[in-house]
Amino acid sequence: MSAEEVTRNRKEEHVDICRDEAVQARRRYWDDVALVHSALPELDVADIDLRLALFGKKLEAPIIIAAMTGGYPGAREINRSLAKAAAECGVGLGVGSQRAALEDPALEGTFSVVREHRPPLVIGNVGAPQLIRQRGRRPLQAADLERARKMVGADVVAVHLNFLQEVAEWDGDTQARGCLAAIDALSRRLPLIVKETGAGIGREVARRLLRTSIKGVDVGGAGGTSFAAVEVFRARRKRHALAERLGGTFWDWGIPAPVSVIEMRQLHRTFPVIATGGIRNGLDVARALALGATAAGIAQPLLGPAMEGPKAVVEELEMIKAELRAAMFLTGSEDVAALSRAKYVLSGESARWLERA
Numbered sequence: 424m425s426a427e428e429v430t431r432n433r434k435e436e437h438v439d440i441c442r443d444e445a446v447q448a449r450r451r452y453w454d455d456v457a458l459v460h461s462a463l464p465e466l467d468v469a470d471i472d473l474r475l476a477l478f479g480k481k482l483e484a485p486i487i488i489a490a491m492t493g494g495y496p497g498a499r500e501i502n503r504s505l506a507k508a509a510a511e512c513g514v515g516l517g518v519g520s521q522r523a524a525l526e527d528p529a530l531e532g533t534f535s536v537v538r539e540h541r542p543p544l545v546i547g548n549v550g551a552p553q554l555i556r557q558r559g560r561r562p563l564q565a566a567d568l569e570r571a572r573k574m575v576g577a578d579v580v581a582v583h584l585n586f587l588q589e590v591a592e593w594d595g596d597t598q599a600r601g602c603l604a605a606i607d608a609l610s611r612r613l614p615l616i617v618k619e620t621g622a623g624i625g626r627e628v629a630r631r632l633l634r635t636s637i638k639g640v641d642v643g644g645a646g647g648t649s650f651a652a653v654e655v656f657r658a659r660r661k662r663h664a665l666a667e668r669l670g671g672t673f674w675d676w677g678i679p680a681p682v683s684v685i686e687m688r689q690l691h692r693t694f695p696v697i698a699t700g701g702i703r704n705g706l707d708v709a710r711a712l713a714l715g716a717t718a719a720g721i722a723q724p725l726l727g728p729a730m731e732g733p734k735a736v737v738e739e740l741e742m743i744k745a746e747l748r749a750a751m752f753l754t755g756s757e758d759v760a761a762l763s764r765a766k767y768v769l770s771g772e773s774a775r776w777l778e779r780a
Contacts, residue, residue: 433594433657434523435495440656441648441726448621452646452679453701455773456710459766461755471751472758473744477695477718478579478614478638480544483513484744485712485759488736489641489699489720490548490581490618491729494523498533504729506537508736512744515544517581517618517641517720521571522553525563531574538576546616547577551584552596554605562605565612572613579638580613582606585620587676588650593658593666603631610636619643621650621700623678626686639695640687641720644680646701648723651676681714681769682776688715705746709754713765 440446473484488505492498502518509516516537524530537545549571555562572580584602589595609615617624617632618641624632632640651673658666680700687696698711699720708719721743728735756762769777 432495434492434519435497436657436660437653438492438498438501438726440653441723442730444656446648446652446656447723448646448649448675448701450646450675450772451701452644452681452773453703453707453710455679455769455771456681456714457768457770458709458713458750458754459768460753464752464755466752466755466757468748468752470757471748473747475718475759477515477544480515480578482515482543482718484747485718486708486740486743487515487517487544487546487697487699487718487720488725489722490517490519490546490583491722491726493519493521493534494530495533499536501726501729502533503536503540504731504733504736505725506540506542507733508740509542510540511733511737512740513543514740515546515718516542517546518548518575520548520550520583521574522550524574525549525567525571534575541576545575545577547571547575547580549580549582550596551582551602551606551617552586552589552599554582554609555598555601557596557598565609568609568613578614579616581616581618581641582609583618583620584624584643585650587622587673588620588654591651591654591666591670591673593661593663603635606632606637607635614638616641616695616697618697618699619683621645621648622676623680623683623700624687625678625683626690629687629690633691633694639697639717641697641699642680642683642687644683644698644700645675645677646680647699649674679773679776681710681773684711684714684716685777705743705748706750708743708747709750709762709765710767712759712762713754713767715763
């Protein structure tokens with residue numbers, strides 16, 4: 424099997440497993456965040472403004488459809504549904520890793536379909552491991568990232584950090600030396616953000632990223648889909664005992680998403696921060712913004728609807744918006760700027776994490 428076929432098959436397996444198996448983290452860290460109720464909100468629900476600007480684009484709500492898929496034939500309809508819904512609802516859209524299409528141009532259509540619907544903000548996607556040489560493969564260059572950007576009409580390109588998943592795979596890319604230097608160099612030539620994929624970005628890594636020229640960070644914290652868990656099921660199908668063992672051992676590895684947001688904000692108040700990792704509803708979006716996130720990314724709750732069609736995605740997004748608006752009303756927050764000043768109480772495991780040196 425060629426390297427291109429391996430990549431394509433892996434993308435399809437990931438979607439199937441996320442749809443069919445229980446691959447969520449075993450703890451809901453967003454439940455550690457309680458917003459303080461305002462018994463006298465002194466505003467009308469109809470006057471609440473969800474709009475914001477992110478990366479120079481205007482959104483109708485502080486929501487990003489987070490990266491899910493692409494790179495195999497069945498992904499085209501999923502991305503079409505997501506793009507059409509994002510455009511209708513005025514929210515951002517992040518595509519899945521574009522590696523497969525960069526390796527095999529025949530798969531570009533599974534991504535480029537998003538251009539047909541023109542979401543207000545589009546985020547491309549490449550992997551940090553592919554920015555350096557892996558097992559004889561040449562590293563991606565600026566021209567490759569520019570191609571990925573044009574493929575989907577991206578406003579920015581996300582470089583995803585997925586080393587937890589890579590080390591849990593039997594066929595993962597586990598060389599990491601040089602990734603930061605590559606991100607630094609590429610960020611001076613292209614509009615990049617950096618995103619984790621479920622294990623979080625702590626203050627130590629955040630400090631290093633802030634010294635580059637990236638435009639923002641998606642914290643991708645623990646508490647949502649565990650890609651170590653995804654690899655458990657993938658390894659089980661392949662009867663690969665070591666990969667199954669590794670995925671099970673590191674199922675809940677990572678920095679809680681709320682902690683990642685807080686630590687990022689403690690370092691830089693104005694830097695755009697997207698909160699992903701276990702965002703399941705509009706209340707979670709409100710919690711994330713109260714902690715200091717600029718917007719929140721949602722993936723797993725939208726995967727099933729995306730397989731049904733754009734109408735189902737729109738319906739779910741509108742429910743999430745309604746929940747967000749209710750949380751803003753109950754905290755007396757008339758817009759997203761006011762929500763960022765809302766009072767909250769942090770408890771549980773997330774609070775203990777912030778006590779670390």
